[in-house]
Amino acid sequence: MAPKAVFIQKLFTICRRCELSAPAPLRYARLVRTVDFHFDLPPELIAQQPAARRDGSRLLVLERKSGKIAHRQFPDLLEFLKPGDVLVLNNSRVIPARLHGANEKTGGKFEILLLEENAPNDWWAMMRPGKRAKIGTQIRLQEKSGALTNISATVTAGNTEGHRRLQFYGARNLFHELEKLGEMPLPPYIERAAEKAEDKERYQTVYAQAAGSVAAPTAGLHFTPEMLDKIRAHGVKTCFVTLHVGAGTFLPVKVENISEHKMHSEHFEIGEETVSAINAAKINGHRVIAVGTTATRTLESGARLNAGKLNVYEGKTDIFLFPPAEFQIVDALLTNFHLPESTLLMLVSAFAAPGEKTRGRELILQTYAEAIREKYRFFSYGDAMLIL
8 A cells, every 4th residue: 555545544543533532422513514404494484473362373292202293283282281290481581672773974874683781881782784883883873763862882892703892872771771762673584674563562471571682582472371370270380490592592503514603602590499390390200391492401501510400500501402412301392493504403403312313303304394384384473393
């Protein structure tokens, strides 16, 4: 064998040994491409309006072990819950994070989507058009009517993701002005010429409390107070976590290999009552059912901080769950239908077959294909899916 060929063969052997010695999830991640989580969705199936009633959506039920699918209505969820189960909901409240303003020098218009508060009047934001939001640009905020206000913002920095850091002036705390100035931050696939009055109510769960999300925990949008009362009367414990959802949660993964994706960081809290209820359920063999991927990420983040058992905690998480991830707390997942190539689709794929390399992705994509054939409504205002 020629010296060059011998060298290449030795190099291949060394690389292969390194690959095999890596942890299983990392080995698999190196082999999985973002495009493996792609599917084609007819645009007419992207829900542009919420259902007439919150609980008026459809419910696709997937038994992950058998792959069996059932087509139901959302109120039928009660039939799949058992006394002793714990239903965990994310009680974060969406803030009116979409603002409008004008360049103080040129009058050029800007749309601002607040992302994260660093300190009072100091925020990271997405801006459109971003190229015109150069460092030092001064922007006067507008009321919803279009009239200029006394509140202004100066662009102080940018980052590699194209976001801008804004310092606000003219208000003691911009956060307290958002209800007057801001619009609900509907995702871009919900097309609106202007905010509708119903969006302020319907892009918010009925149990929302702690303000801080810039995108709704959409799996919870289906619940009504009456349905939650029926669930509790059925012997199911309801409890809450808080994870303030960032706009990045719905964005497609932009890297080719999922192991290279950097998950955005989000603030979360798990309180004492929730910790007690979940730990007791696990000890007594009852199920923990997460409402949404945000509740799932919160619970699984908490478990990884405490060797698989929950404890009271407040902090940030950038956990990224994709096949073949294992789940330590969540036994069943209620969720919506997610965007192609998104981290949310990767999470539900992992949950469909925990610890398995490819089956979960294949099962979810097959299930999504069935949902498309059956004309389910997709994304934030769409229908729901229960994975058991």
